[in-house]
């Protein structure tokens with residue numbers, strides 16, 4: 479950062495769901511100034527211009543990379559555009575804040591990793607579990623020796639999340655797109671590399687890919703794991719719910735976490751300490767990531783952001799687990815008509831799990847219209863009060 483500058487300048491590429499969420503956190507942060515936003519969608523650019531009136535909004539990403547005033551670029555489009563953008567960013571000397579996976583194919587991901595590790599630029603990946611307070615509380619508890627020796631890591635993430643047609647195509651089936659986060663979290667807890675695994679999937683509603691998958695196996699250090707991820711959890715339930723947990727078992731004690739997307743509850747049952755902590759879940763924890771990324775650039779070293787290597791390893795294992803599920807035969811239940819019924823319901827949902835981006839835009843527009851109406855009404859009230867006072 480230029481010493482005379484108050485803030486780091488960042489350009490955002492990809493202004494959909496994640497790009498907008500990142501933008502909100504960057505605007506809240508005292509470290510960052512959002513100076514350019516790029517998206518090929520006119521609707522996204524309209525939202526960008528309203529949200530950040532001071533930013534230059536464009537459909538040409540080259541103008542972001544070539545801007546000498548920009549310190550870092552956020553890459554929040556889909557995986558297929560990421561490799562080209564990462565290479566352009568590194569060539570332009572920008573630090574990069576990128577979404578996962580870093581590319582749409584493994585070969586490309588390893589290529590990106592080599593380029594990133596050969597560069598002196600900081601490249602942070604949004605592996606949000608690594609920014610989560612609840613995982614850090616549990617990992618500290620393990621380090622204190624409260625559960626004895628770590629033996630078993632169990633992680634589950636089941637929601638009525640996005641349906642096959644709604645996902646991010648280049649990111650792959652649910653277990654890769656979303657499941658790689660939990661593959662990464664299990665490796666983070668184990669502090670070791672994956673050694674063996676067996677995966678079982680199930681396909682639903684005649685879709686070709688498993689939409690629920692469970693893998694279990696071992697790490698090099700002898701820790702065992704099971705990871706379950708599925709977007710099949712009660713799509714047509716009258717009142718939707720979910721089942722998300724981390725269950726850590728040691729030779730002497732346990733630690734676990736559940737959440738309801740609003741609050742996370744950590745329960746610690748150690749040799750000396752029993753504690754229950756309930757705090758805000760914090761969605762994707764982007765506030766933590768933008769803060770540590772900014773401070774790292776200023777410090778000239780990584781102060782704790784998730785790295786490309788972690789993302790590539792998690793992505794590779796998630797792909798391999800999907801392949802294993804395929805080899806083990808993923809049976810199919812449900813009919814295409816069930817999928818149609820679910821999709822019809824999701825079209826009318828205004829609040830729910832993993833709603834597609836057109837819904838979010840609808841929701842954003844609805845909120846904007848409501849805010850404008852409220853502001854107008856407040857203005858009218860003030861005007862009436864002034865008239866009455868006069």
Ligand SMILES: NC(=O)c1ccc[n+]([C@@H]2O[C@H](COP(=O)([O-])OP(=O)(O)OC[C@H]3O[C@@H](n4cnc5c(N)ncnc54)[C@H](O)[C@@H]3O)[C@@H](O)[C@H]2O)c1
Nearest residue numbers: 492493494495496517519554555556557559577578604835
């Ligand atoms: N880390 C997480 O927890 C998490 C959660 C959700 C999504 N993601 C990742 O974030 C990325 C974006 O997901 P999303 O849900 O925001 O998707 P989205 O479809 O809502 O948004 C993508 C945006 O990128 C734009 N875009 C497409 N091609 C582009 C290009 N070449 N240059 C610039 N913009 C382009 C689209 O117009 C769209 O506005 C995906 O890679 C996904 O895997 C990560």
